[in-house]
Amino acid sequence: MVESQWRFGGNSKVIRAGAMTLRGVMDGVMKILDENDGRGVIHLSQGDPFSFPCYRTAAFVENAVSNALRCANFNSYSSTAGLSAARSAVAEYLSKDLPYNIASDDVFLTNGCTQALEAALTVLACPGANILLPRPGYPDYKARAAFAGLEVRHFDLVPENDWEVDLAAMEALGDENMVAIVIINPGNPCGNVFKYEHLKKIAETSRKMGILVIADEVYGHLTLGSNPFTPMGVFASIAPIITLGSLSKKWIVPGWRIGWLVLNELDGILTKHGIVDTIKGFFNISSDPVTFIQAALPEILLKTPTEFYDKIVNLFRKSADKCYKLTNDIPGISCPIKPQGCMFLMIKLDLSKLEGIKDDLDFCCKLAKEESVVLVPGEFFWMKNWMRVTFAVEESYIDEAFRRMRAFCERHAKKHTKISYHGISCGSKKPFDASNPRNDVQESVSVVQHWVDHQGPTSKQDVPKPTDAKGMSSGSKKPFDAPNPRNDIQESASVVQLWVNRLGPTSEQDVPKPTDAKVCVQGRVIN
Known part of the structure; x- marks a missing residue:
C-alpha cells in the first residue's frame, strides 16, 4: 500500500498560546513533584477555595440552582446574549455601585469570565492593533492576545506605590494602533485594590490616549483592607468601559462557569465605532452558558444573604494576614505589601540570601520537588524573582505550607563563614579595624x-x-x-x-x- 501524504497538522499558534496560560504554566511545575513524598501536595497556586469546607458556597445559592433545574423550564437553549431575566439581574446588581443604571441590553452572559476576556480581546483584534496589559498581570490575557493576533505592551504596577499604575509610562507606550488597556481590580496577582482617585486618573489618561478600558472585576468586592472597591464603570462618562465579571470568586463557584461582559457607555462611543455589533457577532459563533444556571442568577445576585459575604471576606482577611506575617518571618523571601483584596499576594525573592537558587522559576521547581509545595513563578506574570501565593485555603494548610517553605529556605540559605570575635570581623579574616x-x-x-x-x-x-x-x-x-x-x-x-x-x-x-x-x-x- 502506498503511504498517504497526510496534509493536516496541529496549529502551532494554539500550542504557543496554551503554554502562556496559567494552566499551561502549572502543568510544567506539576511534572516536577516527587511522587514518593507521602506528605501530600500543598497547592498555593490556584484561587479555587471550594475544596475546603469552610469556603463552601451558601446553601441559598445551591438551592437557587437546584430549583431552577428541577422546575424543568430551563432545559432549552438561551438567546445569544443570555436569558432576559438573568441579564436584567446582572444589570441591577452592577448598577447598585454606579451613578447611573445599566440597561439589560448592554449585558452579555458568558461561560465564566474567561469567555468574557476572550470576547473583549477578539473584537478588538484588528490588523496591527496593540493592547496594554499590566505587569505583573494575569497571563491568560497575553495568551488570548497572542492567539487573536493582538500585539501586547506592558505597563508597570509599582510595588512601592501599592501596585498603582505608572501613568506616565503608560501614556508613553501609546501610539495610533493602540486600542485598549486592561485594568484588573481587585488585582490578580498582586492582591491590590485601586483607590477611587487613581482609577479616575487611569480613565482620564485612557481618554487622552483615545483607548477604551477593559475592567476585569471578577474579584469585585473581595476587599480586605481600608480601600473600598470602586467599579471602573463609575468613570464611563470619561472613557468607554467594558466590564468583565463572574459568579466564580465572590460566590466561590468557579466550576459553574457563569460570567458577564457589560458595556459601560453613556454617549454611544462603543456603538458608533462598531464594538457592540462585533460583540454580538462574537457571541453568535460562541456557545452559551448553562441555561438553568442563568435562570438562577436573579436569586443569587439579588438575594444572597450578606452574612455569607461577610464570612468569606473575614476568612480571607485572616488567611491573608497569616500569610503576610509568615512570609516576612522567613529569610530569603518577603511580602513588601500586605494584600488588600482578591485571593493572592506576591512574594519577593532575595537571591542574595539563598544558595543554589537561580531565579523564581528555579525556586518554585525546587520547592515543588523537595517540599511538595506548589507556587506560581513570577516570570509568568512578567515579574522576575517574585512568586504568587493564594491565601484562599484553610488555616492548617497555610501553617503546613509555610513550615515546609521555611525548611526549604533554611536549607538553601547561604552559609556563614567562621566567626571569631577576637578582633576579627564577621565573615572575614582581617584583623579588627581599629580605625573604623x-x-x-x-x-x-x-x-x-x-x-x-x-x-x-x-x-x-x-x-x-x-x-x-x-x-x-x-x-x-x-x-x-x-x-x-x-x-x-x-x-x-x-x-x-x-x-x-x-x-x-x-x-x-x-x-x-x-x-x-x-x-x-x-x-x-x-x-
Whole structure:
C-alpha cells in the first residue's frame, strides 16, 4: 500500500498560546513533584477555595440552582446574549455601585469570565492593533492576545506605590494602533485594590490616549483592607468601559462557569465605532452558558444573604494576614505589601540570601520537588524573582505550607563563614579595624541577632556566648543565664547594639569584644 501524504497538522499558534496560560504554566511545575513524598501536595497556586469546607458556597445559592433545574423550564437553549431575566439581574446588581443604571441590553452572559476576556480581546483584534496589559498581570490575557493576533505592551504596577499604575509610562507606550488597556481590580496577582482617585486618573489618561478600558472585576468586592472597591464603570462618562465579571470568586463557584461582559457607555462611543455589533457577532459563533444556571442568577445576585459575604471576606482577611506575617518571618523571601483584596499576594525573592537558587522559576521547581509545595513563578506574570501565593485555603494548610517553605529556605540559605570575635570581623579574616570599629561591631551583632531570631538553641552548648561583654546581661550583675540563653543573648546583643548606635568607640580599647562565642549557623556549631 502506498503511504498517504497526510496534509493536516496541529496549529502551532494554539500550542504557543496554551503554554502562556496559567494552566499551561502549572502543568510544567506539576511534572516536577516527587511522587514518593507521602506528605501530600500543598497547592498555593490556584484561587479555587471550594475544596475546603469552610469556603463552601451558601446553601441559598445551591438551592437557587437546584430549583431552577428541577422546575424543568430551563432545559432549552438561551438567546445569544443570555436569558432576559438573568441579564436584567446582572444589570441591577452592577448598577447598585454606579451613578447611573445599566440597561439589560448592554449585558452579555458568558461561560465564566474567561469567555468574557476572550470576547473583549477578539473584537478588538484588528490588523496591527496593540493592547496594554499590566505587569505583573494575569497571563491568560497575553495568551488570548497572542492567539487573536493582538500585539501586547506592558505597563508597570509599582510595588512601592501599592501596585498603582505608572501613568506616565503608560501614556508613553501609546501610539495610533493602540486600542485598549486592561485594568484588573481587585488585582490578580498582586492582591491590590485601586483607590477611587487613581482609577479616575487611569480613565482620564485612557481618554487622552483615545483607548477604551477593559475592567476585569471578577474579584469585585473581595476587599480586605481600608480601600473600598470602586467599579471602573463609575468613570464611563470619561472613557468607554467594558466590564468583565463572574459568579466564580465572590460566590466561590468557579466550576459553574457563569460570567458577564457589560458595556459601560453613556454617549454611544462603543456603538458608533462598531464594538457592540462585533460583540454580538462574537457571541453568535460562541456557545452559551448553562441555561438553568442563568435562570438562577436573579436569586443569587439579588438575594444572597450578606452574612455569607461577610464570612468569606473575614476568612480571607485572616488567611491573608497569616500569610503576610509568615512570609516576612522567613529569610530569603518577603511580602513588601500586605494584600488588600482578591485571593493572592506576591512574594519577593532575595537571591542574595539563598544558595543554589537561580531565579523564581528555579525556586518554585525546587520547592515543588523537595517540599511538595506548589507556587506560581513570577516570570509568568512578567515579574522576575517574585512568586504568587493564594491565601484562599484553610488555616492548617497555610501553617503546613509555610513550615515546609521555611525548611526549604533554611536549607538553601547561604552559609556563614567562621566567626571569631577576637578582633576579627564577621565573615572575614582581617584583623579588627581599629580605625573604623563601628562596622565590625555592627557586623558581629547582626550575626548573633540573626541566630536569636531564626535559629534558637538546641542545647546549652549551641548557645552563642558573648562573655567578654563582661559575661553579664544588660543592666545586671548576674552571670550569663545558661538555662535560659535566648533572653541573655537577646540582652547582650542589645547592649552591644546600643553601644554601636549611641556611643561609638573612642579608641580600640573601648570596643566591646564578645570573644567567647559559639555561633550556631544553619544547625552547625562554629567555634
